[in-house]
Amino acid sequence: MDPIRVVITGAAGQIAYSLLHSVAKGDVFGKDQPVELMLLDIEPMMTVLGGVVMEVMDCSLPLVRNVVPTADPMVAFKDADVAMLVGAMPRREGMERKDLLKANVKIFKAQGQAMDDVAKKTIKVVVVGNPANTNAFICAKYAPSIPKENFSALTRLDQNRAQAQVANKLGIPCNDVNNCIIWGNHSSTQFPDVSYATVKVAGKELEANSAIKDDHWVRNDFISTVQKRGACVIAARKLSSAMSAANAIVDHVRDWWQGSGDRMVSMAVWSNDNKYGIASELMYSFPVKTAAKGKIEIVNGLKIEEWQRERMDLTCKELVEERDAALAECEE
Numbered sequence: 001m002d003p004i005r006v007v008i009t010g011a012a013g014q015i016a017y018s019l020l021h022s023v024a025k026g027d028v029f030g031k032d033q034p035v036e037l038m039l040l041d042i043e044p045m046m047t048v049l050g051g052v053v054m055e056v057m058d059c060s061l062p063l064v065r066n067v068v069p070t071a072d073p074m075v076a077f078k079d080a081d082v083a084m085l086v087g088a089m090p091r092r093e094g095m096e097r098k099d100l101l102k103a104n105v106k107i108f109k110a111q112g113q114a115m116d117d118v119a120k121k122t123i124k125v126v127v128v129g130n131p132a133n134t135n136a137f138i139c140a141k142y143a144p145s146i147p148k149e150n151f152s153a154l155t156r157l158d159q160n161r162a163q164a165q166v167a168n169k170l171g172i173p174c175n176d177v178n179n180c181i182i183w184g185n186h187s188s189t190q191f192p193d194v195s196y197a198t199v200k201v202a203g204k205e206l207e208a209n210s211a212i213k214d215d216h217w218v219r220n221d222f223i224s225t226v227q228k229r230g231a232c233v234i235a236a237r238k239l240s241s242a243m244s245a246a247n248a249i250v251d252h253v254r255d256w257w258q259g260s261g262d263r264m265v266s267m268a269v270w271s272n273d274n275k276y277g278i279a280s281e282l283m284y285s286f287p288v289k290t291a292a293k294g295k296i297e298i299v300n301g302l303k304i305e306e307w308q309r310e311r312m313d314l315t316c317k318e319l320v321e322e323r324d325a326a327l328a329e330c331e332e
């Protein structure tokens, strides 16, 4: 099989350090798919990145056909099939993710422009660097020759956090929880929702709500725990999540490349195809299904109650504000 060209930005940073091994050994694209790794970081990090390249080589992994460290986006994105856009400044304690907008959004403008010039038009892009949804919007906007459907932002970490909270509440393994949804922004306004989730308890498939039997928890503590999880990790580690973020990137891109099957998963995607009344031209997280190497389809038609509507609209409002601020920043 021919190798695919996979770009990882922020390649000298902490998330990439956890991510590279999984990508290189076939956890994302399959155990028979060779990869060329295009590792982008900024010029001052080239020595560190050189060390990362040595380590990738020293893993002696058969699927790795080439590793290219570079500080030049035009080199990194040339003919790229997939891009995992991690490189950006992380927030520190006390900041909201949108406080990073000014520092980070122009990175994604420049990378969108580079992709527009040199990447394959079929490239699949996941944006991780925060504020992830809005950075993905900017990246897509500045790559007009690439379909908007090829861009996404990571909310899988939030989905995994939600699944883990439900599993913990019921005392069951995480893989017995399915279809938890993250609506909206990867921020403290996000809406983690178990209304359509199913769980397996004592061998029986049940609706999550009937198994949990605690509406107050589902509408309050559960939501705020997931919303604030990133901040709690920062408070404890003095660094933002990295292992769990890398794990979520693997889940997101694997499901996009290999298909999600019958499961709904959450991805922030171009909002224009939604039937939930969410404004167009946003990167909003929805329940989606994916066919292998195919288009991401929003799962439309789920019944929405009033209390859900309010939360979905609140996070939408924040995304509209972020988008407008980002556009103003990019036009300066």
Ligand SMILES: NC(=O)C1=CN([C@@H]2O[C@H](COP(=O)(O)OP(=O)(O)OC[C@H]3O[C@@H](n4cnc5c(N)ncnc54)[C@H](O)[C@@H]3O)[C@@H](O)[C@H]2O)C=CC1
Binding pocket: 009, 010, 011, 012, 013, 014, 015, 016, 040, 041, 042, 045, 086, 087, 088, 089, 090, 091, 107, 127, 128, 129, 130, 132, 154, 155, 157, 158, 186, 240, 241, 242, 245
């Ligand atoms: N969406 C999500 O679920 C999550 C998002 N994040 C975000 O991911 C980003 C990266 O986090 P970490 O790896 O922990 O940060 P880090 O600081 O360890 O690494 C970031 C790397 O990006 C590089 N970088 C900066 N500007 C760049 C550019 N223009 N091109 C290429 N590389 C560039 C830096 O030199 C550094 O090596 C942060 O913005 C963080 O907030 C983190 C966890 C979860």
Ligand SMILES: O=C(O)CCC(=O)C(=O)O
Binding pocket: 090, 091, 097, 130, 157, 229, 230, 231, 233, 234, 240, 241
């Ligand atoms: O919380 C942050 O700002 C950094 C990491 C992150 O986005 C997360 O852990 O969800």
